[in-house]
Amino acid sequence: MNWVEIPYHGKIWRIPALKSQGRLWFHWQGETHVVEVGNGSRRGGADQGRSHRGVIQAPMPGKVTKVHVTVGERVAKGKALVVMEAMKMEYTLEADLDGTIAEVGVTPGQQVSLGQVIVRLDEETGKA
Amino acid sequence: MARPRKFEKVAIANRGEVAVRIIRACQEMGIETVLLHSSVDTQTAAYRLADEAYCVGEAPSHASYLNIQANVQGALSAGADAVHPGFGFLSENREFAEAVTQAGMVFIGPTAENIRLFGDKISAKEHVEKIGGPTIPGYQGEDQSIPRLLKECDRIGYPLICKAAAGGGGRGLKVIKNSFEAEELIKSAQREAMSAFGSGSVFLEKYLDHAKHIEVQIFGDHGGKVHVLFDRECSVQRRHQKIIEEALSPSLDEDLRQAIGRIAGDLAERAGYVGAGTVEFLLQDERFYFMEMNTRLQVEHPVTELVMGVDLVKAQIMTAMGQPLSWPKEFKARGHAIECRIYAEDPYRGGIPSTGKILAAHWPQGPGRRFEVGFEPGDEVTSYYDPMIAKVIVWDESRIRAIQKMKRTLSDTVIFGVRTNIPLLQSILSHEEFVLGEMTTRFFETHFSKPLSPPEFSPTELKLIQAISGKLGEPVDRDAGGEDQSPWSFTWSRR
Numbered sequence: 279m280n281w282v283e284i285p286y287h288g289k290i291w292r293i294p295a296l297k298s299q300g301r302l303w304f305h306w307q308g309e310t311h312v313v314e315v316g317n318g319s320r321r322g323g324a325d326q327g328r329s330h331r332g333v334i335q336a337p338m339p340g341k342v343t344k345v346h347v348t349v350g351e352r353v354a355k356g357k358a359l360v361v362m363e364a365m366k367m368e369y370t371l372e373a374d375l376d377g378t379i380a381e382v383g384v385t386p387g388q389q390v391s392l393g394q395v396i397v398r399l400d401e402e403t404g405k406a
Numbered sequence: 407m408a409r410p411r412k413f414e415k416v417a418i419a420n421r422g423e424v425a426v427r428i429i430r431a432c433q434e435m436g437i438e439t440v441l442l443h444s445s446v447d448t449q450t451a452a453y454r455l456a457d458e459a460y461c462v463g464e465a466p467s468h469a470s471y472l473n474i475q476a477n478v479q480g481a482l483s484a485g486a487d488a489v490h491p492g493f494g495f496l497s498e499n500r501e502f503a504e505a506v507t508q509a510g511m512v513f514i515g516p517t518a519e520n521i522r523l524f525g526d527k528i529s530a531k532e533h534v535e536k537i538g539g540p541t542i543p544g545y546q547g548e549d550q551s552i553p554r555l556l557k558e559c560d561r562i563g564y565p566l567i568c569k570a571a572a573g574g575g576g577r578g579l580k581v582i583k584n585s586f587e588a589e590e591l592i593k594s595a596q597r598e599a600m601s602a603f604g605s606g607s608v609f610l611e612k613y614l615d616h617a618k619h620i621e622v623q624i625f626g627d628h629g630g631k632v633h634v635l636f637d638r639e640c641s642v643q644r645r646h647q648k649i650i651e652e653a654l655s656p657s658l659d660e661d662l663r664q665a666i667g668r669i670a671g672d673l674a675e676r677a678g679y680v681g682a683g684t685v686e687f688l689l690q691d692e693r694f695y696f697m698e699m700n701t702r703l704q705v706e707h708p709v710t711e712l713v714m715g716v717d718l719v720k721a722q723i724m725t726a727m728g729q730p731l732s733w734p735k736e737f738k739a740r741g742h743a744i745e746c747r748i749y750a751e752d753p754y755r756g757g758i759p760s761t762g763k764i765l766a767a768h769w770p771q772g773p774g775r776r777f778e779v780g781f782e783p784g785d786e787v788t789s790y791y792d793p794m795i796a797k798v799i800v801w802d803e804s805r806i807r808a809i810q811k812m813k814r815t816l817s818d819t820v821i822f823g824v825r826t827n828i829p830l831l832q833s834i835l836s837h838e839e840f841v842l843g844e845m846t847t848r849f850f851e852t853h854f855s856k857p858l859s860p861p862e863f864s865p866t867e868l869k870l871i872q873a874i875s876g877k878l879g880e881p882v883d884r885d886a887g888g889e890d891q892s893p894w895s896f897t898w899s900r901r
Contacts, residue, residue: 279768279820282877284870294820295874298765304874305768308817309829309861315875338863392860 314393332380332399334359334371336390343368345386347397351379359397360384377401413437413488413727416514417481418456419502420492421471422780423796424703425452428490431719440484442477444470449785460484465790471495478505488512488726490719494792497702498525514726516626516681516701523677524699528571528609534696537676539669542688542695544611546571550596552589558610559588565613568592570599572607579646581613614695616846617688619643620655622670623710625718626679627733628725634671635714636739637663638706641845642834644757649827649850650834651706652744653713656805656843657689666694673699681725682707682718688847705747705797708776712743712801741801742808746816746831748796750787753830756857759793760825762786770818774801774811787824795824805843809835829858 280296295304302315344361357373381398415438418425429439441456446465460480463470481489489506491497500521506513524530528546545558568580580591600606623635639655640648670685684704686697707718751757763786769777778797802808813835816828839845
């Protein structure tokens with residue numbers, strides 16, 4: 279079994295976990311979970327991390343409450359794009375780069391699933 | 407009964423966890439094994455464990471695991487003395503039992519005549535009535551015309567069940583709620599019976615709508631004695647598929663237990679029954695009714711083994727070799743055992759099968775915990791066969807302790823690569839009706855007909871996911887470049 283060690287609440291926890299084909303499997307507090315983490319191409323390229331940059335995905339299943347942007351709008355990194363709600367908490371999804379809104383995949387009131395694409399951004403190129 | 411002879415080699419005409427179970431029993435008894443498998447089943451635990459393997463055909467069951475000639479041929483060419491059919495597939499096929507015997511090998515199971523008698527639901531029911539056993543009111547006559555069947559429906563009363571006369575499980579089974587839908591459902595049952603079993607013959611039966619599924623394990627030894635190994639309860643079922651089984655049943659008092667055991671024992675003894683068998687009953691309002699007899703080892707046999715202190719698979723092999731069993735004259739149950747069937751399915755999408763490669767698995771060993779597993783990491787769960795990939799069985803002093811142990815064991819069980827029904831099993835084990843032992847065969851459809859809601863992660867858990875993902879080598883938090891690489895770029899606030 280593959281695992282990672284993570285400090286949590288003053289203790290080091292050994293958590294069974296592995297990544298395969300864009301999915302992260304882990305076992306935490308009695309339950310096995312699987313979350314989509316993109317295609318998993320490793321660091322060093324433009325498509326770093328668990329997903330492509332500029333692709334904003336739902337971090338949890340929940341409901342979209344507000345959409346702050348429209349297609350074509352220019353946004354700066356950190357700009358609040360969409361607000362969603364889950365477990366009585368509000369989450370604000372922010373732009374992860376400077377760019378233009380290429381696609382808004384949701385409308386207010388819509389239920390979204392984990393990993394669903396919420397907004398796509400085109401990265402601003404040739405910026406002075 | 408064959409002359410006593412020690413088996414040198416046993417062929418296993420099955421797959422998955424039961425094949426592993428049988429191979430292990432043989433290994434412990436010093437018997438070699440040959441696995442009769444389909445072309446896709448070379449990446450399985452049973453394949454690796456067996457001394458030899460023989461491919462009996464292509465992946466689809468009818469081409470391999472249900473192919474009588476290929477299985478007999480495979481066993482013969484490997485020089486097997488006997489064939490164990492496991493459960494499902496050819497285990498209750500009279501022709502297979504005969505073919506194995508005619509080829510000069512021993513069929514590890516009941517006689518072909520036993521299989522014939524109990525395999526046909528109508529002749530089984532007649533046999534039960536002959537010995538004065540309780541049966542469910544119904545119609546099982548020769549006249550299969552629609553007008554006659556409709557008339558019988560009205561006589562028996564609604565709701566009622568229309569079943570294929572041949573075959574087991576839930577195939578070709580319809581619940582008819584009223585006279586308006588009767589004709590249509592009977593015709594549909596006849597069509598399904600014809601295509602599944604080659605005979606369109608159906609029978610009608612009163613539907614007991616708050617019944618419990620209680621079954622009795624019996625075992626006929628080589629000397630003609632039928633042992634009664636008490637009961638199991640398997641009321642937690644989905645579409646007539648058992649999900650959780652336990653021994654003994656929490657629903658029987660001593661009188662009922664003795665009575666149901668006596669009926670089951672008589673039934674088997676009068677039929678000259680040999681080997682492992684299970685007599686299934688429905689229990690409703692303190693009355694029980696014979697449902698059917700399964701002439702084979704059951705999936706849930708481990709719960710009986712744990713409370714009775716026996717090994718049913720070894721007993722099957724001993725009996726087939728003409729050897730006596732060293733079992734006590736009178737059995738006494740000890741503690742309580744529960745089995746959960748692990749299915750490769752998505753509990754958040756109504757149990758649709760989940761296929762794929764098993765990436766990793768962890769079985770949390772401990773006292774009173776038993777795991778029957780048919781795969782190892784790297785093996786593929788395909789859609790060709792039953793999605794049951796493993797069984798978790800626990801034993802403890804009492805039922806409530808066994809429930810607690812099962813919950814804890816499942817909590818610590820890890821399977822990566824395919825989704826499993828473990829979250830669903832946990833919900834069932836925590837359900838008041840189950841904990842109180844009051845569940846009926848309608849328990850599942852009443853309380854669990856909707857898919858489970860997928861888990862939602864708290865902010866702390868989302869941080870944890872990022873940390874895990876980061877540790878696994880892909881930057882999701884702060885990369886060397888200092889840029890936030892998280893696609894889940896978000897902040898949170900209390901509403």
